[in-house]
Amino acid sequence: MSTPVATTCPYCGVGCGVLARVGEDGAVHVAGDSSHDSKVGRLCVKGAALGETVDLQGRLLHPKMRGENGAFHRTSWDEALDRVAQGFRRIVEQHGSDAVALYVSGQLLTEDYYVANKLAKGYLGTANIDTNSRLCMSSAVAGHKRAFGEDVVPGCYEDLEQAELVVLVGSNTAWCHPVLFQRIAQAKEQGAKLVVIDPRFTATCESAHLHLPIKPGTDVWLFNGLLVFLFQHGVMDAEFVDAHTEDLNAALAAAAADAGDPAHVARICGVQQADVLAFYRLFARHRRTVCLFSQGVNQSSSGTDKVNSIINCHLLTGRIGAPGMGPFSITGQPNAMGGREVGGLANMLAAHMELHEPVHREIVQTFWSSPRIASRPGLKAVALFDAMLEGRVKAVWIIGTNPVVSLPDADRAKRALDACELVVCSDIIERTDTNAHAHVLLPALGWGEKDGTVTNSERRISRQRPFLPAPGEARADWRIICDVARRLGFAQGFAFDSPRDIFVEHARLTAFRNHTPGRDGQPAATRLLNLRGLASLNHQEYDAMRPVQWPVHDDGTGTQRLFTDHHFAHADGRARLIATTARLPVHGTDREYPLVLNTGRVRDQWHTMTRTGKSPRLAGHISEPYVDMHPHDALRSGVREGELARVQSSWGAMVARVRHGGGVLPGNVFVPIHWNDQFASDARVGGLVNPVVDPVSGEPEFKHTPVRVEPFPVRWYGFAFARRFLPASQLSYWTLIRGDRFVRYEIAHRERPKDCSAWAKAWLGAHAADVDWVESEDPGTGVYRAAHVQDGRIESCVLLSPGPDLPSRHWLASLFARDALRDEDRIALLAGEPPGGSVDAGPVVCSCFGVGRNTISEAIRAKALDTPAGITAALRAGGNCGSCIPELRRLIAEAHAETDA
Structure with a gap:
């Protein structure tokens, strides 16, 4: 077995350290890295299963271009890169720089992000480069900048363990950031209080002292009410506020206008007044308070105000810059923060500089020696795809993301790509919902092959190191971008030979002229993002770089907490309390769409499943798309648990299995985000989602879409196992689940086959006359079971039933691990239950x-x-x-x- 390589997990923003090694049989083994500073050697189940996701099945291994017949054909790198460069050059020459765009991802490494941003803003001269981080964290970015003067998370993970009170707002931390949640659980065992604010009763709420199931969209009322309560009860650090903040009176006036009475707050939020007051009193009594917030806050048409309403309460009480306290934005992607550092958002420049500031534009252009610099903010994600549909953006390069699944009103994104003259996709997977609309496919390196850095939610920069060879002709994203830049005539600015060269340039830029002249006689402002201590790393030092939190001092040491001196990043050094206006979501429910759709993650899957969908163990917990709803709403909608239902909004529809018991309040439904056209027949929830965005951040309203739920009538339900993929497109409903040595399909159809045996043989590919075929059909119940056996080993099986109450799949899965079936196994297959009364392990x-x-x-x-x-x-x-x-x-x-x- 190879020597373990220290790297970083590619999933959430916790940024766990991973030790990866390759066995003699080529299998990848992973373990938590106890020496990594972000954790204590643990991995969540997704991280622990990383070794199951690095196979080459489905990988894009060679450049491909779409031919005149609409089909992709393999091509050379030179031909593909020439096509991209020539297409971008032609469109810029004919229509101007803003007719081209890049759409990138929080799963890129910082080095990839840096060269993409440099190409767009400094050489093509357009700020039309945005990222899927716009969809999850941009409201936090905007809130930080308004309050602190810069996009910074002031605290560190140790604050969660040192806090007396942890408030989780819009975050199912137990499922979405499990390792971090274990640190919160340890603090709870040592006496800390835990409050969870979430419309659903999630796994996280199981551990809470207090759960506030507020109505979606009412967070500002709750925290404005808290601000007024704290002020009225004298829980204010007057010395801190007077010396280090501005705009208290405006913030208080706005809060009092909307939320001055706890009884009114309780009515608006839909919770008990006693629970509101209990939360307010807990906050008042415990100085060491951390408010950790995530997508439930950010993904809203008022997301930025929600963020600032939380920060306001910390500023009023001076709870920032010291151990165990502060507002804490927890990111959903491994490098959402690294992308923000290098200007990956359309309204930012590299190194936390601002596009709207002439001085900042001059600093960046001077450092880059670039021929031009974007002069105004570019198009944010939703607006970018609107511009494609309208013909204003004619070429787009999509790198490492799947917007046809993840964007709101996702069918509109489909039409936008189809309207675009040139769509280029860099990806590790060949078949994705987005790649189906591309003209050029460029094979990129994946986790385990890539080399560079990421920054986690506590500002900690860590290395991702390669331990696998590059497969096929795949290349690093930074190299692909540089190759295109050279073909565009920008060789001097992209003469990088390694990710180390790019990182050092990025670090140097953060330190370059890092003193902006103050306004109106104020002292110069210093940007907190400063990697001066890493700006001269040689290759050996870069390879050996330990995790470090920025700002990084000259001696290479990091900074655990910011604002310990209460000096903020605004030019006058003072933080701002922001007047936040409570307002309901733009689109409310009505008779046609009476329910509120909330979207989110499940425990064991990640984004659009291109990685986690490969892991059999990750498919075992929740294997199908579902709509979770209150039983009363299901009754009114005419749907039943276990059956299929259509979820419909003004923007689109999807089909999923009805579930109860997920802690959903009446009037609300919850649907996970992960399933797409590669894994299910019709389950892209993004196609339904309200495309309204926050006016400040541009982040969409993923947590509040008016919908209705209605029956999806089928004549039969069933499931199938097979050792190969089956043609499921002709079925009314299907979901693909990958198992160990098999694939499983959950299926349903509007018409029952006239001859179940003939249909099953044709579908499973068991046509031969001498095939070993085991089957039974019960005319009374309408249940049909069949299995295809070859050389004594099960090859496939199928079960059909008029209703959704089907036998367990779990014991059937175990049969595919056997070299031969026993006689009792054959009997059990026909009976539909484990042999000999053995106990099925269950889900x-x-x-x-x-x-x-x-x-x-x-x-x-x-x-x-x-x-x-x-x-x-x-x-x-x-x-x-x-x-x-x-x-x-x-x-x-x-x-x-x-x-x-």
């Missing part, structure tokens, strides 16, 4: 160790287990990332309730 609860629900419930009953720790001791479940612990608690409670009954 996976602990994905880290593959422990099923039935196994856990049986152990709870048999061994009288009454704590998650007891379950861990007996079965290991819950003993790694801990994200299943809330579910373990529920199973304990259910078992005890059965016993008491």
Whole structure:
């Protein structure tokens, strides 16, 4: 086995350290890196399963171009790069710089992001470069800049452990940032209080002392009310406010106008007044308070005001710049912050400089020695795709993201790409919803192959290091961009030979003329993003670079917390309390669309599943797209749990399985974001989402879309297992789940086959006359079962039923690991249940160790287990990332309730 390589996880913004090594058989083994500063050696289940996601199945390995017949054909790098450069050059010459654009991703490395931003803004002369981070974190960026003068997260992860009170706002941290949540859980065990503010009762709420299920969109009322409460009760650091802030009176006046009365706040937010006051009193009593917020706050048409309403409460009480306190934006992508550092957003310049500031434009252009510099902010994500549809943007280069799935009103994004003269996609996967609309496909390196840096949510820069060879003809994104830049005549500005060269230039730019002249006699302002101590790294030092938080001092040491001296990044050194106006989402519900759609993540999947969708263990927890709704709303909508339903908005529709029990309040529904046309027949929730954006940040309204739910009638339900992919497009509904040595399909159709046997044989590819075919059909129940066996080994099986109540899939999956079926297995296949009365493990609860629900419930009953720790001791479940612990608690409670009954 190879020597372990220290790298960084490519998933969420926690930025966990990973030790990766390659076995003699080529398998990749990963473990948590206990020496990494962002954590203590743990990985969540997604990180632990990284080794299952690095195979080459489905990889884009060679450049491809679309021919006149509409099909892609393999081509050379020279031909593909020439096509890209010539297309961009022609369009710029004919229509100007703003007719071209780049759309990039928070999963790019900082070095990739840097050269993309440099090419667009400094050489092409357009600020039309935006990122999918616009969809998740741009409201936090705007809020930080308004309050602090710069996009900075002031605290560090240790603050969560030192806090007396942790407030989680719009964040299902237990599922979305599990390793970080375990640090919060440890603080809770040491006496810290935990408040969760979320419309849903999520896994995170299981651990809370107080849960406030506020109505979507009412956060500003809640925090404006808190600001007024704190001021009225004297919980204000008057010395700090007087010496270090501005605009208190305006912020208080705006808050009092909307939220001066806790009873009014409670009515607007839809919660009990007693719970509102309990939250306010907890905040008032505990100085060491951290408010951690995420997409539930940001993804809103009032997201920036939500962010500032939270920050206002910290500024009023002086709770910033010291251990255990501060507002804390937790990012969803591994390098959302690194992209912001290099100007990856359309309204920013590199090194936290501003496009609208002439001095900043002059600094950056001088440093780059570039022929031009973008002179005004570019188009933000939603507006960028609108401009493509309208013909104003005629060429786009999409790098490392899947906007046809992730954008709101995603079908409009499809039409925009189809209207574009030139669509270039750099990706690791060949078939994605977005790549289907490209003219040129460029194969990029993936995690384990890439070399560079990322910055996590606490400003910590870490290395991603390669431990796998480049597959096929895939190249690093930075190299592809530089190759195109050279073809455009910009060789001097892109003469980089390695990611180290790019990083050092980025570091030098952060330090270059890092004193902006003050206005009206004020002292010069210093940009907090300063990597001066890393600006002269040689190759060996870059390769060995340890994780470090910026600002980085001359001696290479980092900075744990910002604003410890209460000097902020505004020119006068003072923070701003922002007057925030409480307002409801732009589109409200009505008789046609009476429910509010909220979107988000599930525990074991990531974004559009191009990586996690490959892992069998990650498919075990939640394997199908679903719509979670309150039983009363389901009854009114005419749908039932387990059946299929259509979710419809003004912008689009999707089909998913109905679920209850996810903590959804009446009037609301929840749908995960992950499924797309590669994994399901019709489950792109982005196609439904309200495209209204925040007027300041441009971030879309993913948490509040008016919808209706209605039955999706089918004549039969079923599932199938096979050792190869099956042609499912003719079915009314299907979902693809990848397992260990098989693929599984959940299926349904509007018409039942007239001859189930003939249909099943044709679909499963069991045509031969001498095929070993096992089948049974019950005319009374309408249940049909069949299996294809070859050389004693199961090749495929299918089950059809008139209703959605189907037998367990989990014992069937185990048959595909066997070289030969036993006689009792054949009988069990026809009976549809495990052989010999054996217990089916049930749906996976602990994905880290593959422990099923039935196994856990049986152990709870048999061994009288009454704590998650007891379950861990007996079965290991819950003993790694801990994200299943809330579910373990529920199973304990259910078992005890059965016993008491």
